[in-house]
Amino acid sequence: MRPRMVLFSLVALGLLASAYAQDQEPDEPATGSKSAKSEPLLRRNVVVPIRDVEQSFPEISKQTDSGADASAAAKPIATRMVVFSSRDGAKKLTLSVDEYEYGSQAVRAYEEAARKGDLPEFEPIAISNVGQQVFAGALKQGGETQIVVTAVDDTLLVAAMLAGYEDTTENISKLADLTRMEVAEAHTRVKARR
Numbered sequence: 001m002r003p004r005m006v007l008f009s010l011v012a013l014g015l016l017a018s019a020y021a022q023d024q025e026p027d028e029p030a031t032g033s034k035s036a037k038s039e040p041l042l043r044r045n046v047v048v049p050i051r052d053v054e055q056s057f058p059e060i061s062k063q064t065d066s067g068a069d070a071s072a073a074a075k076p077i078a079t080r081m082v083v084f085s086s087r088d089g090a091k092k093l094t095l096s097v098d099e100y101e102y103g104s105q106a107v108r109a110y111e112e113a114a115r116k117g118d119l120p121e122f123e124p125i126a127i128s129n130v131g132q133q134v135f136a137g138a139l140k141q142g143g144e145t146q147i148v149v150t151a152v153d154d155t156l157l158v159a160a161m162l163a164g165y166e167d168t169t170e171n172i173s174k175l176a177d178l179t180r181m182e183v184a185e186a187h188t189r190v191k192a193r194r
Contacts, residue, residue, distance in 0.1 A: 041068055042080035046097045046189045048182050050084060053093060056174045057162075059086045060093050069096040073109035073157065077101050091164035093178075097186045098157040107133070110152035113159070123167070127176045131158065131183045136176070138167035147172060149179040156190060158183050 044066055053060050062085060069079035076098040084093045100106040114135045125136040131151030139146045147162040160179040165171045 040078045042078045042097055042099060042186075043189070043193075044080065044082070046080050046186045047082040047095045048178065048185050052181055053084050053178065056178045057091070057093060057165075059091050060084045061087055064089075064092075069098055072096070072098040073112040074100070074105060076105075076109070076157070086164070092162070094159075094161045094163075095182055096159045097182070097190075099190055100155045100157070103155050106152050106155050106157050109157045110135075110150065113150050113157070125167070125172055127172070127179075130176060130180050131156075134179075136172070138172075140167075147175055149175055151179060151183055153183050153187055156183070156186050158186055 047066075050061075050063055063082060064085045065081075065083040067081060069076075069081040072079050078099045079096065081094060081096040084095075085091060098106075098109065100109060110133055119139070121141055122137045122139050125138060125147075127134055127136045127149060130149065131153035134149065134151040136147070136149040139148065144163065145165065145167050147165065147167050148159065149161075150157065150159045152158075158179065160175055160182060162171065162175050
């Protein structure tokens with residue numbers, strides 16, 4: 001396996017592993033002691049609610065986890081990852097928001113995430129009007145496809161990953177629209193808190 005493939009696989013595994021980590025209750029702010037990698041949690045409301053997810057992807061009908069984004073690039077000051085899935089668990093949507101102290105740190109984290117997506121198995125997808133900068137693509141490995149959209153907006157890095165779906169124009173468009181909503185929601189909630 002090539003080094004870049006290993007790196008991206010580790011990032012994808014980090015996303016999936018953190019999707020199952022239960023650090024705090026979904027609506028509680030971060031409290032208590034910090035571990036070496038944990039950052040304070042953003043409130044659950046920085047991520048779009050299940051009703052917005054269901055409008056885009058009706059098969060996805062439940063939130064299965066919420067907690068810290070263990071795969072966050074660089075050193076965010078706070079994170080939140082929420083995983084939604086279909087009843088049978090075959091289809092998943094993972095949304096994450098990482099907040100950085102400065103916009104330049106968010107851009108560096110975005111660039112790091114974009115470099116990790118520079119793999120032969122990663123097919124870039126053109127998407128516009130999502131945050132200040134955006135990259136998107138489909139990762140196809142062993143018969144499974146993951147569609148990923150990552151955007152930077154001011155001090156925020158927002159990511160959406162869809163698994164269990166084909167990378168059709170319709171699914172990509174719906175994920176891009178949902179990511180736009182997520183960027184707006186996170187931006188509004190974080191700015192209101194400051």
